[in-house]
Amino acid sequence: NAGVTQTPKFQVLKTGQSMTLQCAQDMNHEYMSWYRQDPGMGLRLIHYSVGAGITDQGEVPNGYNVSRSTTEDFPLRLLSAAPSQTSVYFCASRLRPSGQETQYFGPGTRLLVL
Amino acid sequence: LAKTTQPISMDSYEGQEVNITCSHNNIATNDYITWYQQFPSQGPRFIIQGYKTKVTNEVASLFIPADRKSSTLSLPRVSLSDTAVYYCLVDRYGSGNTGKLIFGQGTTLQVKP
Numbered sequence: 001n002a003g004v005t006q007t008p009k010f011q012v013l014k015t016g017q018s019m020t021l022q023c024a025q026d027m028n029h030e031y032m033s034w035y036r037q038d039p040g041m042g043l044r045l046i047h048y049s050v051g052a053g054i055t056d057q058g059e060v061p062n063g064y065n066v067s068r069s070t071t072e073d074f075p076l077r078l079l080s081a082a083p084s085q086t087s088v089y090f091c092a093s094r095l096r097p098s099g100q101e102t103q104y105f106g107p108g109t110r111l112l113v114l
Numbered sequence: 115l116a117k118t119t120q121p122i123s124m125d126s127y128e129g130q131e132v133n134i135t136c137s138h139n140n141i142a143t144n145d146y147i148t149w150y151q152q153f154p155s156q157g158p159r160f161i162i163q164g165y166k167t168k169v170t171n172e173v174a175s176l177f178i179p180a181d182r183k184s185s186t187l188s189l190p191r192v193s194l195s196d197t198a199v200y201y202c203l204v205d206r207y208g209s210g211n212t213g214k215l216i217f218g219q220g221t222t223l224q225v226k227p
Contacts, residue, residue: 098211
């Protein structure tokens with residue numbers, strides 16, 4: 001298993017541009033989520049999904065959209081990039097939403113918005 | 115979910131035992147205490163989880179008192195490679211759980227030679 005994969009690893013955007021951060025998992029996990037981590041800070045939950053076709057907002061959802069059309073993929077879309085969205089983005093998945101299941105994280109995408 | 119509070123940073127030396135305490139005063143009956151570790155430029159990884167008393171694995175031990183309002187992560191004989199950020203989280207069991215994991219700032223552990 002490849003686990004949780006994220007692409008790209010690094011991206012530079014100009015203010016106002018849009019882009020999609022890709023996340024995929026091959027473990028047949030129901031639950032997937034996106035976090036952002038600003039320098040020297042903890043992780044903040046952006047959006048999450050408990051299964052295909054179901055998404056919900058986390059702590060900091062503004063400026064981001066998600067969809068979950070398949071179990072495997074959970075892309076994060078930046079609608080109009082702003083410098084405040086400069087961060088490292090982590091995708092994570094767990095087998096089920098229950099706390100009994102360990103959450104696995106991807107390697108992250110570093111995003112710089114100029 | 116119960117909010118957790120832990121020290122922002124800790125320093126230690128190689129070979130010492132490190133104890134990181136986390137408070138979670140509003141923990142619910144079906145909440146478990148979970149710790150994650152994050153190395154620089156990597157995503158967090160699970161290290162240990164417990165409900166009460168003591169849990170031990172190959173990486174760490176977790177001590178939880180009877181009232182469950184706090185927990186202590188114990189790392190025996192740390193090495194330089196244990197330098198990382200350690201997050202204490204409350205994770206809810208059971209059906210109907212949204213699965214959300216809320217991370218705080220974590221504790222930055224710096225191990226010195």
